[in-house]
Amino acid sequence: MIDIIIIGAGTAGLTAAIYARRAGRTAVIFEAHAYGGQIINTPEIENYPGIANISGFEFATALYNQATALGAEVKMERVVAVSDNGAAKLVRTDKGEYECKAVILATGAKNRPLGLENEKALVGKGVSYCATCDGMFFRKKTVAVAGGGNTAIEDAAFLSNYCEKVYVIHRRDAFRADAKEVDRLKGRENVEFVLNKNVTGLIEDNGRLCGVEVTDKFSGEKTVIDVAGLFVAIGQAPDNTPFANVAALDDGGYIKAAEDCKTGTDGVFTAGDCRTKTVRQLTTAASDGAVAALAACGYIDSL
Amino acid sequence: MAVTVVTNANFESEVLAADKPVIVDFWASWCGPCKMLSPVVEEISNTEDSVKVCSVNVDDEMELAEKFGISSIPTLLVFKNGQLANQSVGVIGKDQILQLTK
Numbered sequence: 181m182i183d184i185i186i187i188g189a190g191t192a193g194l195t196a197a198i199y200a201r202r203a204g205r206t207a208v209i210f211e212a213h214a215y216g217g218q219i220i221n222t223p224e225i226e227n228y229p230g231i232a233n234i235s236g237f238e239f240a241t242a243l244y245n246q247a248t249a250l251g252a253e254v255k256m257e258r259v260v261a262v263s264d265n266g267a268a269k270l271v272r273t274d275k276g277e278y279e280c281k282a283v284i285l286a287t288g289a290k291n292r293p294l295g296l297e298n299e300k301a302l303v304g305k306g307v308s309y310c311a312t313c314d315g316m317f318f319r320k321k322t323v324a325v326a327g328g329g330n331t332a333i334e335d336a337a338f339l340s341n342y343c344e345k346v347y348v349i350h351r352r353d354a355f356r357a358d359a360k361e362v363d364r365l366k367g368r369e370n371v372e373f374v375l376n377k378n379v380t381g382l383i384e385d386n387g388r389l390c391g392v393e394v395t396d397k398f399s400g401e402k403t404v405i406d407v408a409g410l411f412v413a414i415g416q417a418p419d420n421t422p423f424a425n426v427a428a429l430d431d432g433g434y435i436k437a438a439e440d441c442k443t444g445t446d447g448v449f450t451a452g453d454c455r456t457k458t459v460r461q462l463t464t465a466a467s468d469g470a471v472a473a474l475a476a477c478g479y480i481d482s483l
Numbered sequence: 484m485a486v487t488v489v490t491n492a493n494f495e496s497e498v499l500a501a502d503k504p505v506i507v508d509f510w511a512s513w514c515g516p517c518k519m520l521s522p523v524v525e526e527i528s529n530t531e532d533s534v535k536v537c538s539v540n541v542d543d544e545m546e547l548a549e550k551f552g553i554s555s556i557p558t559l560l561v562f563k564n565g566q567l568a569n570q571s572v573g574v575i576g577k578d579q580i581l582q583l584t585k
Contacts, residue, residue, distance in 0.1 A: 214519035214574045237515040304555040304572030317554040
């Protein structure tokens, strides 16, 4: 039987695997898409202690290589269910079933969509969740960024270097983003802030985005802004519904667990962005990975 | 078989005239998710004889990217008998990629 199954090969999951292997436990990580998690979208990481500057891709690859060199196995399978049979947990994937002693849910979070009807169909046709990946396709065009956090402000600043005009559409008039960055953005000539407004519609022409409908939060007035691209940066959303039977979720869908990374189920732990917490950073994901893995090792010792 | 690098000049002969389904990977060196997807696409080129795998560096081939309305990368386009048959945006797994060619 596998000692620890880790669901998700992002920073938290890979870190958990490193700690599990170094504690002498077998560890299998299941990943549905690609290892690395959200950090692969980040061109430059400059806030990880001890590493002044590294790309998200390099960081993810180094972490993956470290975990696999220690003997962790990464399987590209999507986990569809976890069931708790006491001392053994059964993990079902799209390819098979695996038994283990402990499970670490490190499912991470994904870019939160606006939730508009035709949004999915327009991904890659004007709607994007990664400004650094897709900004260059909108060179000399007018685009909008939806959101008011650091990512939205960074995206808008990045896009303003390429695009003719950048609208920043935000549902409030205050920003969660760093004030310094917001002020710097306000100083750019080709950036216009559209505040207290929500994006309520995506207008398409021939299958491509050509504008967004925004609705004023107070007056309810609707206006249309012509844009060739919309960059959605309204935060992240978890997807833990398949695991609600073994881990209680909060209203936002995050797994309820404190800093000890314990879910309500013995032998089921959680780590990283999928957990209820206030700070979601690489460092806190790595930290959770260590805590969850050592807690899982302690649990296995107690069996 | 390795991944065939495709340009505007050889697109027709390498992709449209191919005698089996072709997966075309639109990527760039500065795109993190592209670097995660490309090894999977390359693996397919080595293990699956029933499909041909090509790649387009959008920095070098902006014209080709524009021709197919690419505005997010990584994008995979699948061509069959010279026709665009399927497409996918973002990082997906090997099985999902192969599903696009079915």
